[in-house]
Amino acid sequence: GDRTDTLLQTDGLVKRFGGFTATDSVDFSVDEGELRCLIGPNGAGKSTLLKLIVGTLEPSAGRIYYDGQEITDMEPNERVRNGISMKFQVPSVYGDLSVRENARLPVQQFADGAERRRRVDEAIEDAGLAGYEDVPASALSHGQQQQLEIGMAASLDPDLLLLDEPVAGLSVDERTEIAERIRRLNREEGIAFIVIEHDTDFVGEIADSVTVLHRGDVFREGSIEEIESDPEVRRIYLGG
Ligand code: ADP
Ligand code: MG
Numbered sequence: 001g002d003r004t005d006t007l008l009q010t011d012g013l014v015k016r017f018g019g020f021t022a023t024d025s026v027d028f029s030v031d032e033g034e035l036r037c038l039i040g041p042n043g044a045g046k047s048t049l050l051k052l053i054v055g056t057l058e059p060s061a062g063r064i065y066y067d068g069q070e071i072t073d074m075e076p077n078e079r080v081r082n083g084i085s086m087k088f089q090v091p092s093v094y095g096d097l098s099v100r101e102n103a104r105l106p107v108q109q110f111a112d113g114a115e116r117r118r119r120v121d122e123a124i125e126d127a128g129l130a131g132y133e134d135v136p137a138s139a140l141s142h143g144q145q146q147q148l149e150i151g152m153a154a155s156l157d158p159d160l161l162l163l164d165e166p167v168a169g170l171s172v173d174e175r176t177e178i179a180e181r182i183r184r185l186n187r188e189e190g191i192a193f194i195v196i197e198h199d200t201d202f203v204g205e206i207a208d209s210v211t212v213l214h215r216g217d218v219f220r221e222g223s224i225e226e227i228e229s230d231p232e233v234r235r236i237y238l239g240g
Helices: 045-053 075-082 099-107 114-128 142-154 172-189 198-205 224-228 229-238
Strands: 006-017 020-033 035-039 061-066 084-087 161-165 192-196 209-214 217-222
Touching: 006 045, 020 045, 020 061, 020 192, 020 209, 020 217, 035 045, 035 114, 035 172, 035 198, 045 075, 045 084, 045 161, 084 142, 084 224, 099 114, 099 142, 142 161, 172 192, 172 198, 192 198, 198 224, 209 224, 209 229, 217 224, 217 229
Parallel strands: 035 192, 035 209, 084 161, 161 192
Antiparallel strands: 006 020, 006 061, 209 217
16 A cells, blocks of 8 residues: 555653653554554553643653654644644543533633634534533543543544543443444544553554553563464463
8 A cells, every 4th residue: 555654753752750760762653544553551652652642741761753853852842733632631621611621621722713613513523412512521521521531632633532541431332432433533524642541442443553561661562463462461461
């Protein structure tokens, strides 16, 4: 097929917290339109890596390139304008605000007028929350809240969408809905993804490719079949 272009690349990316190295010289890349899952044991550095990419954490060393330019020192808002958006592991919806008020929060910095309204409506519709606009977010199910958060991240019109544990704690049906949504955004809008998720059934349903992170560095990369059948990958999950 056609040669695919690299969308994102990290070069020797390091993040230290005091004397502890959370991300240890990571070389990692994502192609345009690729759907990559990032797995690895707790504490492997997965969330840290995504925060470095979206710019809410500053690296201790190394470089990040996106769409042909270096973005290592670029402000987070500027990265959003360039097409990088993230749903964080820790929930960021406000329970006492309505669905519409929540949906407005990320968009309002980046669009106004009719364009803002269009994006807010689309985020709500895509999240399957039409009719729930005036409901306080605290009244939504956990699955609906995750759908709202994904909609809020997607409303920033990204080319690269980072999702940190979008289905943790959800039912099988809710997982299926979110898997379908991610695939639709990937196929119909060409959005590239990095999705952190532990559940290998879910990863197998959505991923083009899988990266395993272990002790702050890339341990393996491959298809879900290659990763699942790798005894060394099993060993690190058992604490080796
Ligand atoms: P994962 O998402 O793979 O579970 P994280 O990236 O959240 O792992 O964390 C990697 C390591 O870095 C963990 O040992 C964690 O305790 C540590 N860490 C993460 N954020 C901070 C922080 N702000 N300050 C100190 N240590 C941190
Ligand atoms: Mg994490």
